[in-house]
Amino acid sequence: MSPQQEAELxxxxxxxxxxxxxxxxxxxxxxxxxxxxxxxEHLYLASFPSALPDVRRGIRVQAS
Structure with a gap:
């Protein structure tokens, strides 16, 4: 290594x-x-079935 290179480094x-x-x-x-x-966390939570309804598909109720 030249003295100039050493000085630069x-x-x-x-x-x-x-x-x-x-x-x-x-x-x-x-x-x-x-x-x-x-x-x-999203992958972990997605591995469990939800106890809540999937609201993206809407909530269905039985007609009386």
Whole structure:
């Protein structure tokens, strides 16, 4: 590695802020966790039959 390349890399390394990098990585990770949690909960709940009627199909009552 040339001295110029080494100097460029050293300058770049010194400009990095580990706390800022961690925050910038954590934000999308948190969003992905929320999205995965919602999807997982929907799949989990869909595996159980509902005790309530499916209101998307309407409620049917017997005529007297």
């Amino acid at each position: 050293t300058t770049y390394r010194d400009s990095l802020n580990p706390a800022d990098l961690a925050r910038r990585i954590a934000e999308p990770q948190e969003r992905l966790l929320v999205l995965a949690k919602d999807k997982t």
